[in-house]
Amino acid sequence: MKPDEFENELTDPPVPIPEEIFDRVHGSMAGTALGDALGAHVEFKPQPALIANPVKDLEGGGTWGLEKGQVTSLSK
Structure with missing residues (x-):
């Protein structure tokens, strides 16, 4: 299933x-x-x-050059 097809499969719980x-x-x-x-x-x-x-606090930078507190693409 492709991402754009997934939304069409979502339904409210019974x-x-x-x-x-x-x-x-x-x-x-x-x-x-x-x-x-x-x-x-x-x-x-x-x-x-x-x-x-x-790690003791939110920091920016790193591999992806993110802002302090910014999540990676895995959490979006």
Whole structure:
């Protein structure tokens, strides 16, 4: 299936989604995006470099030259 065909296949669920489940899905998506933004500037760096300079805050730059807090294309 191609990306432009996928949207045509989406349908609403047959029953309402419980709020607790929706909150968990929403939280997991937000957590994934935050983790992506935190790690984007160290992507593809070797382990010794990460041990010497652990991720402690949102930073820009890195492999893709992203802005501070910007997610990679994987999270968009």
